[in-house]
Amino acid sequence: MGRTSTAKEKLIQSAIELIGTRSYNAVGVQELCDHSGVKKGSFYHFFPSKRDLTLEALDTMWNKFKELILDPIFNSDMSPVDKFSSLIKRSYEHQSSTKDCTGCVTGCGIGNLALELSTQDEIIRQKIEQIFEEWTQYFEDVIVDAINDGDLSVDTDPRSTSQAILAYMEGVSLMGKAFNDPGMISRLGEGMAQICISKIKTAAGEQVQRLA
Amino acid sequence: MGRTSTAKEKLIQSAIELIGTRSYNAVGVQELCDHSGVKKGSFYHFFPSKRDLTLEALDTMWNKFKELILDPIFNSDMSPVDKFSSLIKRSYEHQSSTKDCTGCVTGCGIGNLALELSTQDEIIRQKIEQIFEEWTQYFEDVIVDAINDGDLSVDTDPRSTSQAILAYMEGVSLMGKAFNDPGMISRLGEGMAQICISKIKTAAGEQVQRLA
């Protein structure tokens, strides 16, 4: 009953774009409304606060990222190393085209909010923690497979290793943003598979070849 | 001539504390003044803008970090691996005690500003880029030594590798902040030396031992 609306979706999309290229605190409710062509009264009809919009934007970002990037790569039959390198390749391409449009490397939208808001908003921090938890799960599954295939030592800790890989990805994004250079992402991304290789099974020289 | 003052130093210190534990945009000039017991008029006597205070705070942070952490470690006679692991250890201790005081892991003050402001303030981005450049130089020197000592392959790229190490450190800080868990820093920090080891010289198995 009543009328239908696309205002909510437009606001979420604007939040992803504006907060994604600047920051949470640098983008106001008014600007979000102007950008999406929604009046402020409608904003507060759909979202109790700017924080709640951000929470939903975070969900949308994460779901799109899974659907468009993570699922296709990690449900494929690529080798572990190829999975990680296509992830880096996609990340490079995205940051590269963003820079062509806006002049700026914007980095990872989730990582950006993590650093800006983790100490200020416990609910947002928890949402990001949960996203990071899901994200590392993709990596963990690959690592467990690699251990079962004998490509990684049985005493590799899949959880810590997958967290380390995510940490490295986020760090590489940060450097790309700080240097405003998408090339940084592809250059540093090459080293990603190395995060696992100290836990190589036996004849290390040969295994290093297999992974890197 | 005229009177002397400690207001400037107090403002810089407050900026480091307040912006460091929250964010640039979350801390206002008034709060900076209240926290340091300086009137707003005095603020603008010393700094033309909040941005300029932040630029000076960034300088002070970086100089203290060099003096207290980087110089003692990297001018010592430790092995390369020991240098990196004491850096991680110090980082863990710092984040851990910060959490005890404030309840929050605050991460790296420079990395925080990098993600928040790189797309919004080109001058601040450039200052951070320059700090990161200096920072990686410490690592690069160690890597060059390791190459000369035969511990790393001659085709290791010292610049990319040192940038990769800084990226990993920043990423680990980000994860520590996102999970609000200082333990993350020590746990993930263990894997840091692995960033270099794929470029291991010849008998990889033996070299891995030497590094990790």
Place this chain on the structure above:
DNA sequence: TATATAGTTTACCAACTAGTCAACTATAAG
């Protein structure tokens, strides 16, 4: 001791902040 000047203080500004509210309007479903 005189004084130029560095530093302090107060009151102020215009613009903006997140958020409220009540009147209004279009429409989906009975």
Place this chain on the structure above:
DNA sequence: CTTATAGTTGACTAGTTGGTAAACTATATA
């Protein structure tokens, strides 16, 4: 066709933002 209701609108807070201006005061130096 009716009507309950989802969505829209614009005017409105109360507080905050970064920054300004001018009068005032303490003091280092000559």
